[in-house]
Amino acid sequence: MKSIPLPKQKNLRADCAWVIYQILEQGRSSRDVLARVQRRHNAKDNAWIQEMSLGVLRQVPLLQSWLRTLLDRPLKGDKKAIEHLIMLGLYQLTFTRVSEHAAVGETVNAASYLGGIKLKGLVNAILRNFTRQELASKPIEDPVIQSGMPKWLFKLIHQHYPDHAADILHNSNQPAPLWLRVNRHKTTLAAFCESLDALNVSYTCPDTHPDAVILTKRHEVTALPGFSQGWFAVQDGAAQLAAPFLSAQPGERILDCCAAPGGKTGHIIEQCSDLAQCVALDADDSRLARVKENMARLDHNPTVLCADASEPDTWWDGSYFDRILLDAPCSATGVIRRHPDIRWLRKPADIEALTQLQAKIFDAMWTVLKPGGTLVYATCSILPAENSEQVAQFLSRHPDAVWQPLKEGETEDAPGWQILPGEQQMDGFYYARLVKSTG
Ligand SMILES: C[S@@+](CC[C@H](N)C(=O)[O-])C[C@H]1O[C@@H](n2cnc3c(N)ncnc32)[C@H](O)[C@@H]1O
Missing domain, CATH: 3.40.50.150 (Vaccinia Virus protein VP39)
Structure with a gap:
């Protein structure tokens, strides 16, 4: 698939669609492409771009099945990113609190940033048909689509874990908690927890891990006490x-x-x-x-x-x-x-x-x-x-x-x-x- 340049001007939804295009069509990692886009947005917008792009990636089979229903012919070449923009629109309408007005209006508007000014009408028609046909409320029969996984991986997980496949697939679609590891050379778990208490940061300390803290609410890591002094590292419990x-x-x-x-x-x-x-x-x-x-x-x-x-x-x-x-x-x-x-x-x-x-x-x-x-x-x-x-x-x-x-x-x-x-x-x-x- 042809590589497309990052839109010249920044736009939240166009940049998200570009990220999704790069991952799905160019095989690039989310870390790399998000870093590229996030250089030009503020922290709040970056969080939004990350949440939306990763959210779409968790629902690709479902969003693509809706796209196939709503779009007569797939878009090709440098117009392909418009499909990803439409998927982002469908995702906003189904899985987020973004108002319908903004989800449709702003997504249609973003098409211009991706060189799709002539496709704005198509994007608008598809998103409006989606809500009119109430596709989001129709039951999904296909277990692969429900899982959000590619078919080969869905099959492998079922083959190796017949009793746990449902849990594995479910848990693989949940956002991961943020685990920290306290650096014993710099502080103690108790002292670090006191500094979190002083900032009203909510957390738990699992019995199973002597150095670990799990944050129970999202928090900017670099703003936590002792980040630059090396009091802790971000590291999953496993x-x-x-x-x-x-x-x-x-x-x-x-x-x-x-x-x-x-x-x-x-x-x-x-x-x-x-x-x-x-x-x-x-x-x-x-x-x-x-x-x-x-x-x-x-x-x-x-x-x-x-x-x-x-x-x-x-x-x-x-x-x-x-x-x-x-x-x-x-x-x-x-x-x-x-x-x-x-x-x-x-x-x-x-x-x-x-x-x-x-x-x-x-x-x-x-x-x-x-x-x-x-x-x-x-x-x-x-x-x-x-x-x-x-x-x-x-x-x-x-x-x-x-x-x-x-x-x-x-x-x-x-x-x-x-x-x-x-x-x-x-x-x-x-x-x-x-x-x-x-x-
Ligand atoms: C799972 S990651 C390691 C994560 C790391 N241990 C940590 O805890 O942060 C696997 C690493 O293997 C490295 N790698 C892959 N092939 C390698 C090779 N032939 N020799 C040395 N490192 C290799 C990759 O560059 C990558 O950094």
């Missing part, structure tokens, strides 16, 4: 389990493999201040820049290394690591509630490519782990091919790997702990812990 599972000890050499943007690196250092070394390795230089920024704010000082983890010959100095966290590149199917674009960016063929890359990095990590050392394998995926099946195959390839269950109920056929999206308010995540035998 991700906050990695460092405790790794359990780094004083004097050890730790490798955080696939570390960027450094969420878990910071926690590893906070859990054990007198490590011999913590290496944060990632293949992506631009993402490593974010590791450096995040570590500087939290006042941590890991060794940052840009390298391909699957090729240790190109970067390893020959000195073994005592513990390795391998937070492998994955489908990210566990964090769709946080990044609704993932369901459209991932394609079925990606899963096979990812499992091969994971296996390659996994094997490479085993060669740099010292005998007696611990490796924690993690992904934010809910697909067994990337998780329990990946670890089971690793165990069959490496007789010196001893699997250490993290949770009751793990079996040799399905090792590791699979957290499903929404479980204890956490993202979908997977962990397995292995020890390299000395014999």
Whole structure:
């Protein structure tokens, strides 16, 4: 699909439609395209653009089914973004409190900003027909449309989780809560909570996580107490389990493999201040820049290394690591509630490519782990091919790997702990812990 430029002049709805076009037709990530658009709006408008674009991404099958009913022929070429604008109009009319008058009038007006001045009449007719025909109140029979997921992923989730599919699909469409991790090097949970109380910020502290705070109302993170002083990091509860599972000890050499943007690196250092070394390795230089920024704010000082983890010959100095966290590149199917674009960016063929890359990095990590050392394998995926099946195959390839269950109920056929999206308010995540035998 042809790339279209960002509209010359800013307009809330035209910019939203451009964001949706870039994600659905150009396969670009919401983070990148939102950042591009949000440079030219104020904070309130940015929040609106984000909420609307991500909302549309959660309802693509439904909005497209309405579009097919209402539009005689699909729009093509540089007019395609007008379809996304219409989807945004339908979304406003169905799922938001935007008045009908504004949803129709302002959406029609936005067509001019997308080069669709001649299509304003069409946009107007479609949105008005939609309300006249009361399409939003007609029951939706198709479960794939109800789920808001692409068909292949809907099927995979049902295949692997026949008993939990409905919950997974439901939870993957709920906005994720904001979890914070208190930086023990800078403050304590109690002191941080006092500072939140002083600002009347509502939050809870889950019993399951010793350093965590969950905000119960939306709040601008940078305006929270101690942001610039590094008192806390934003990190989901599932991700906050990695460092405790790794359990780094004083004097050890730790490798955080696939570390960027450094969420878990910071926690590893906070859990054990007198490590011999913590290496944060990632293949992506631009993402490593974010590791450096995040570590500087939290006042941590890991060794940052840009390298391909699957090729240790190109970067390893020959000195073994005592513990390795391998937070492998994955489908990210566990964090769709946080990044609704993932369901459209991932394609079925990606899963096979990812499992091969994971296996390659996994094997490479085993060669740099010292005998007696611990490796924690993690992904934010809910697909067994990337998780329990990946670890089971690793165990069959490496007789010196001893699997250490993290949770009751793990079996040799399905090792590791699979957290499903929404479980204890956490993202979908997977962990397995292995020890390299000395014999
Ligand atoms: C799930 S993210 C890591 C998240 C990170 N651990 C955190 O907690 O903030 C996966 C990372 O793997 C990196 N990656 C992908 N292939 C890699 C490779 N061959 N070698 C090293 N890093 C790789 C990506 O750049 C990406 O940053």
